[in-house]
């Protein structure tokens with residue numbers, strides 16, 4: 161079911177329009193990942209979230225040979241060997257920001273990744289790629305997630321901006337989101353994680369540009 165619109169009355173959420181009809185609700189949790197900016201805009205809210213596409217692949221299994229995760233900061237190459245023996249990893253390939261292009265795997269990524277891996281470890285040359293896929297990081301200017309009610313629209317709760325760390329952060333973040341929905345006090349500092357931090361004159365930002373996912 162796709163959310164196609166947000167219903168409001170004054171400064172409150174009253175429901176959503178969806179591909180299967182309207183749903184009345186005083187609370188909307190925007191947990192739309194890379195599409196969270198699109199959903200915020202449906203409610204007329206300007207947010208700084210940007211969807212950036214990242215690609216990853218998995219090779220056929222090899223005998224165990226690699227214990228650590230290998231990371232090269234110059235081009236974002238990273239890979240590790242899973243318990244099943246395959247290598248799983250990615251490489252930063254520039255894509256236009258936004259969700260418009262969807263999430264197919266690109267030949268450019270496959271060739272760049274293969275070249276990077278084989279240059280570093282020539283013995284990998286005959287190893288086959290089993291599958292490759294891509295998805296979106298939902299990036300924020302300061303690299304931190306956005307968790308909390310939007311001060312501009314009551315009932316509109318953000319649970320987004322997880323960048324390349326959403327699996328890791330989910331257990332902690334979802335407990336806080338649930339507390340917010342229930343109207344309980346949150347132990348997350350709003351000035352660090354709340355959506356209001358982007359509404360001032362100065363936008364908080366980070367210089368950390370390499371994210372591994």
Ligand SMILES: Cc1cc2nc3c(=O)[nH]c(=O)nc-3n(C[C@H](O)[C@H](O)[C@H](O)COP(=O)(O)OP(=O)(O)OC[C@H]3O[C@@H](n4cnc5c(N)ncnc54)[C@H](O)[C@@H]3O)c2cc1C
Pocket residue numbers: 161162163164191192193194195196199213214215216250293294295296297298319320322323324325326327328329372373
């Ligand atoms: C290649 C890659 C590797 C990664 N590796 C890691 C990793 O190792 N560790 C880690 O912690 N994180 C990793 N991440 C990041 C992690 O995948 C994300 O942070 C996490 O999936 C975000 O979860 P989410 O539930 O917020 O959003 P998502 O999982 O993206 O879910 C959002 C959902 O909202 C739905 N949606 C969007 N728009 C609408 C709408 N209008 N109406 C209804 N539904 C809508 C989408 O269909 C989707 O199902 C990786 C990401 C990528 C792309």
